[in-house]
Amino acid sequence: MKAIVVGSGGREHALAWTLLRSPQVTEVVCIPGNGGTARLPGCRNVAMAMDEVDAIARCALVNNMAFVLVGPEQPLAEGLADKLRAQRVNVFGPGADGAQIESSKAWAKDLMADANVPTAASAVFTDADSAIAYVEQQGAPIVVKADGLAAGKGVTVAMEKSDAIAAIQSAFSGQFGAAGERIVIEEFLTGQEVSVLAVTDGQTIRPLLPAQDHKQVGEGDTGPNTGGMGAYAPTPVMPADLLARVQSEVLEPTLNALKAKSIDYRGVLYAGLIVTPAGDPKVIEFNCRFGDPETQAVLPLLETPFEDIITACCDQTLSTLSAFKWKAAASACVVMAAEGYPGPYKKGLVIGGLDSAEADEDTVIFHAGTRMAQDSAQGTAQGTVKSTGGRVLGVSAIAPTFEAALAKVYSAIDKIDFPGSFYRRDIGHRVKGMASGMEGN
Ligand SMILES: Nc1ncnc2c1ncn2[C@@H]1O[C@H](COP(=O)(O)OP(=O)(O)O)[C@@H](O)[C@H]1O
Ligand SMILES: [Mg+2]
Structure with a gap:
């Protein structure tokens, strides 16, 4: 079986890597991919833009691809899945x-109100005056x-x-363009926070292992937000009984509300949740795709062939798949970023030591913002890996315990030669010492 992954981040590297772990999957084409997918055996980057619908469809049909897995939200919001399906491509x-x-x-x-899904109380505004009046009335924090x-x-x-x-x-002065012409103001x-990524074929919905990430750039969860500086899974903050509540109180009602709108939803429904001090899950937001970097922590634990899950979602046969199997282990991913990120940072930084850092069989380095520079001076087929983004690498490892997984990650990071980078040394600090629940469920 061959498949296409659309996207160029660490998430897409992890999606391609997970597909290729299965002996059934012989090739993954990444559109456009990155330096990590270029180095991944069995994977091939194809330089197309994510909005080149006809070219992507042709690539899928000519090469008999089993499916196209779309990574990021932007092309999904722009209708890439609809346009590919219209050309009879499985998406x-x-x-x-x-x-x-x-x-x-x-x-x-x-949708959450229709479905009676627990979430923060909120109101929607399209002008500043009434939004400000609402804030005056509600008070802060908000x-x-x-x-x-x-x-x-x-x-x-x-x-x-x-x-x-x-x-x-x-927002109303145009900072976010059209995205800010309407705002939601909600209860603090x-x-x-816990991320529950669920997969659905539009009829059945099943969660993957719950994960947590660290959004802020600084240790102790300080400083500005980023795309994510690290993640781990599973998390003791979401034990099996709470996950069962998320299934019945959030995932199933949301899918039913989508169905009631005649929306045929096949893909990831990602619930960004907060577990309140009373122990109740409430939805902060939904995403329509795999999370980054949660995916880089969750998927290394998956034992069920990933292509079976994706195919079942595309074909609407998820209910016939047996329960997903997970390694009874803990997983962690730490992001290495370019100095200055999330502010201005340098690109083109040279990265070495990747092979020795990945020598351990339970450690994998997912590339987020890299490219392979064909370095004729070196004359190697491999070329040199150079940075192209702010978040550059996600170093993931699994081990019997969470502490051991983190120790593997940090020892791999020590072997990576990446001047001009930084990473957080405190990933997982919120759950240190909370041993129970870290075993796979
Ligand atoms: N109602 C809320 N109460 C407290 N914190 C919130 C609330 N909504 C969002 N946040 C914080 O802001 C972050 C970003 O909000 P979110 O709705 O996930 O938007 P996005 O991911 O699109 O930026 C969340 O991860 C959370 O830390
Ligand atoms: Mg969010």
């Missing part, structure tokens, strides 16, 4: 209608969110009313 990923669950926070809030896709930069958690008002004014919730 994992919702159409533009279903992708609204991520591309419009107001739409998602309405959360202001641009409605549309804003690359993770559209949310302000305002501890003071003045911060909320400033966020409202900047406290508790630990």
Whole structure:
């Protein structure tokens, strides 16, 4: 079986790597892929843009690809899955209608209200004056969110009313373009955040192992938000009984609400949850695709052939698949970023030592922002790996315990020669010492 993965991040490297672990999968084409997928045996990068629908469809049909797995939200929101399906290509990923669950926070809030899914109380505004009046009435802390896709930069958690008002004014002055023409203002919730990535064929929905990530750049969860500096799975914050509640209180009702709108949703439904101090799961947001970097932590634990899960979602046969099998182990992923990230950073940094860092069989380095530079001076077929982004590598490892997985990750990082990079040394600090529940469930 051959398949296409669309995207160029660490998530897509992890998706391709997981597919290729199965002997059934003989080739993965990454469109466009990155330096890591270029180095991955069995994987081939094809330089096409993610909106070149006809070229992607031709690649899928001519090469008899079993499916196209779309990684990022932007092409899904733009209807890539619909356009490929219209050309009879099997696609994992919702159409533009279903992708609204991520591309419009107001739409998602309405859906949650229809489905009676627990979430923060909220109101939607299309002008600054009424939004400000609402904040004056509600008080702080309060959360202001641009409605549309804003690359993770559209949310302000305002501890003071003045911060909320400033966020409202900047959204309506065009800071987020069309994405900020509508805003959601919602109740501030406290508790630990957990990501539950579920897969669905539109009829049946099943969660993967729950994960947690670290969004902030600085140790102790300080400083500005990033795309994610590390992740781990499973997490003791979401034991099996709580995950069962997420299934019945969040995932199933949400899928039913999508069905009630005649939306045929085949792909990932990612619930970003907060576990309140009372122990109840509440939805912070939904995403319509695999999480990054959660995927790089979750998938190394998967024992069920990944292509079986993807195929079952595409073919609407998920209910016939036996329960997903997971390694009884813990997994962690630590991101190495270019100095300065999430602010301005240098590109083209040379990365060495990858082979020795990956020598351990339970360690894998997923590339997020790299490319292979064909270095004729060196004359090697491999070439040189150079950075192209802010988040550059995700170093993942699995081990019987969470502490051992982290120790493997950090010892691999020590072997990577990457001047001009940094990483957080405290990934997993929120669950250190919470031993129970880390075994696979
Ligand atoms: N209601 C809320 N209460 C407290 N924190 C929130 C709330 N909504 C969002 N946040 C914080 O802001 C972050 C980003 O919000 P989210 O809705 O996930 O938007 P996005 O991922 O699109 O930027 C969350 O991960 C969470 O830390
Ligand atoms: Mg989020």
